[in-house]
Amino acid sequence: xxxxxxxxxILYRRLNFVLGTLAVTMAVALFVSFFTTxxxxxxxxxxxxxxxxxxxxxxxxxxxxxKFWNAGxxxxxxxxxxxxxxxxxxxxxxxxxxxxxxKKITWRGREVVLTGLGSEIEPSVRKKSPMxxxxxxxxxxxxxxxxxxLNLKERDHVAILGKTFIIARILxxxxxxxxxxxxxxxxxxxxVLNIPGRINEIQALNCLCLTSFEQDPQNTLRExxxxxxxxxxxxxxxxxxxxRERQRLMLEKYFAFIMPFIVLACAIWIGAIxxxxxxxxxxxxxxxxxxxxxxxxxxxxxLTKAISLGILGAVCGFIIGTxxxxxxxxxxxxxxxxxxxxxxxxxxxxxIAAPIFAAISAxxxxxxxxxxxxxxxxxxx
Amino acid sequence: xxxxxxxxKLYTTRYNHVIxxxxxxxxxxxxxxxxxxxxxxxxxxxxxxxxxxxxxPTGGRVIIKQNDIYALPEKKRTSFRARHxxxxxxxxxxxxxxxxxxxxxxxxxxGAKELQRSAIVQLMNRLHLSQRAYHKPSELSVGECQRxxxxxxxxxxxxxxxxxxxxGNLDLENAAQIIxxxxxxxxxxxxxxxxxxGNIAQQYTDRIIHLKEGRIxxx
Numbered sequence: 001x002x003x004x005x006x007x008x009x010i011l012y013r014r015l016n017f018v019l020g021t022l023a024v025t026m027a028v029a030l031f032v033s034f035f036t037t038x039x040x041x042x043x044x045x046x047x048x049x050x051x052x053x054x055x056x057x058x059x060x061x062x063x064x065x066x067k068f069w070n071a072g073x074x075x076x077x078x079x080x081x082x083x084x085x086x087x088x089x090x091x092x093x094x095x096x097x098x099x100x101x102x103k104k105i106t107w108r109g110r111e112v113v114l115t116g117l118g119s120e121i122e123p124s125v126r127k128k129s130p131m132x133x134x135x136x137x138x139x140x141x142x143x144x145x146x147x148x149x150l151n152l153k154e155r156d157h158v159a160i161l162g163k164t165f166i167i168a169r170i171l172x173x174x175x176x177x178x179x180x181x182x183x184x185x186x187x188x189x190x191x192v193l194n195i196p197g198r199i200n201e202i203q204a205l206n207c208l209c210l211t212s213f214e215q216d217p218q219n220t221l222r223e224x225x226x227x228x229x230x231x232x233x234x235x236x237x238x239x240x241x242x243x244r245e246r247q248r249l250m251l252e253k254y255f256a257f258i259m260p261f262i263v264l265a266c267a268i269w270i271g272a273i274x275x276x277x278x279x280x281x282x283x284x285x286x287x288x289x290x291x292x293x294x295x296x297x298x299x300x301x302x303l304t305k306a307i308s309l310g311i312l313g314a315v316c317g318f319i320i321g322t323x324x325x326x327x328x329x330x331x332x333x334x335x336x337x338x339x340x341x342x343x344x345x346x347x348x349x350x351x352i353a354a355p356i357f358a359a360i361s362a363x364x365x366x367x368x369x370x371x372x373x374x375x376x377x378x379x380x381x
Numbered sequence: 382x383x384x385x386x387x388x389x390k391l392y393t394t395r396y397n398h399v400i401x402x403x404x405x406x407x408x409x410x411x412x413x414x415x416x417x418x419x420x421x422x423x424x425x426x427x428x429x430x431x432x433x434x435x436x437x438p439t440g441g442r443v444i445i446k447q448n449d450i451y452a453l454p455e456k457k458r459t460s461f462r463a464r465h466x467x468x469x470x471x472x473x474x475x476x477x478x479x480x481x482x483x484x485x486x487x488x489x490x491x492g493a494k495e496l497q498r499s500a501i502v503q504l505m506n507r508l509h510l511s512q513r514a515y516h517k518p519s520e521l522s523v524g525e526c527q528r529x530x531x532x533x534x535x536x537x538x539x540x541x542x543x544x545x546x547x548x549g550n551l552d553l554e555n556a557a558q559i560i561x562x563x564x565x566x567x568x569x570x571x572x573x574x575x576x577x578x579g580n581i582a583q584q585y586t587d588r589i590i591h592l593k594e595g596r597i598x599x600x
Contacts, residue, residue: 001486005479012478287474290435291488291533292463294456375436378474 027266028317036325043336058202073102077198116189139168145179161192270361286377306362310355383409388441419592425576467534471546524555
């Protein structure tokens, strides 16, 4: 009988039910769309900050730092196998690990920076797109300014320190010392400089999980690194590292700040709708009590309606939230659009949480209604 | 059977207090047909609601079948009401989204579903409602609505039928029909207490109680 009453009343007062469902739908859609795009948002943040450059540089300990900052790289070298030692240390979190060898040379009457780049090493099985240039042996990438001054073009053959290279790419103007840099395969540079197996820098994108801004990540890193590579020193570009962390923390805080408001607004909305429904049905409540229905049975009547509304809202909210994420997400997160996929586990969570949420929101008005004297509600016209 | 003992009911509003019932004492035996007569605002409805267990009095006791009904816990009182008391309201109070049959079936304590159905069919035939079994209240006349309300009150076979101005909204023909049904219920040893301000049922009753300003007064 209860189910029949709920079903018939829903059909009779459709607008009330639609408005209630809309509240749940909105809350669920917001949750679903946020979580569906959250992976893309996280990755996008990483990619955008990553493009600002490496945030961790490991150089030989004997480096003269004054010269280092003047030149932009170390004048000392260290064994290339350091990079392997680095990867074997499991407690250290990093990404996009690259060995480099840089040296200033005079080429065709110009001072240029010759940079050898090793292949990027990733810590896990996770495949990531390389952050630095991927250069094939025997080829070079030439900085914009050198190419312009020396009138170099792609596919030109050029000799550097006695070895012939093919220009694979002329880099676009960067506004940095990249414009006077020639990039080549690490081993090629080691060979032409006659220092095989040597590098002067390991660059890494470090992923720190800071819990507060008071913690100093550089000290922690130095302590960790001293155990693996005691002959090196670590320099961290704090601006980039902190920007990444702050961006991530900001997104998390923003979500934590905004969601309670949305949930509260939806709860008030549902509560108000249930209250209107109860006010409209006061005589009905009085009648049911007069006919011998217990307060529990009458509460169940309203709770069943609220739960039905929650279930329907969960399904609609999931569909809308997912659809919105799939349609508009790729426009917002252009680089990581591929990671936006329907999260079916969110449907399961919505189906559990939304009916509970709707039932809790409806509880107070129901309690007020069923505790009234049936005669008082029946006499109200 | 029904014993109303020194019952008072005070309605408190923001501005004043209204004494709806003032030390009412009343005894009704099983099988009696009693009319509570009085002008509007005399406390007739309040007295009926108090006897039905739906409105707790400010003072006094209501004893039905040796049960002090307001001393019973809410759940037991509700169940007692469902088993023993049928109530016919002046405003019918039919649920707008249920058809006639469903509105009648809404009464609790009507037994098993099959029994319920056959009882409802019989009742609807008796009350000339069989053609209206699947009509919603909005599709029924006022007289038909009151007969549905009457059927709902009778379907659980109560011992006591309380009727609050059951003919108040009806024309003479429909009113006479309703009184006829009450009379039938009474003739099968049912106890009827009917509140009215008119004289329509006076010829059938065993007793008329006059109520004025919440007090029983001589007729």
